Amino acid sequence: MNSKDKLYDDLDGYDIEKLCDKLELGRHDLILLATKVARDGDMTPFQALKKLHEVDDIKEYLIQLNYNKLQQD
Numbered sequence: 001m002n003s004k005d006k007l008y009d010d011l012d013g014y015d016i017e018k019l020c021d022k023l024e025l026g027r028h029d030l031i032l033l034a035t036k037v038a039r040d041g042d043m044t045p046f047q048a049l050k051k052l053h054e055v056d057d058i059k060e061y062l063i064q065l066n067y068n069k070l071q072q073d
Contacts, residue, residue, distance in 0.1 A: 019053055033058075040065045 020030050030052075038048035055061045 014049060014053055016049075019049070023052065023058055037062075037065065040069045 016027065016030070020027060023030065023033070025033065034045055034048040034052060037043070037051060038045045041048065041051065043051070051061075052058070
């Protein structure tokens with residue numbers, strides 16, 4: 001198994017198209033959102049995508065993430 005195969009094994013169960021539909025976003029907007037979540041939440045982009053799969057209310061999550069970031073600063 002090469003490193004590329006290992007990377008994609010980690011993506012099993014995470015369907016980007018379903019996530020786009022769930023959040024009612026296009027792929028480009030999803031990338032921007034995942035980038036914001038990764039930066040504000042101090043996590044990797046992959047962890048941010050996993051978190052977005054788990055979150056039910058994205059607006060509430062972003063508010064909480066922003067609040068936590070402000071508390072740290």
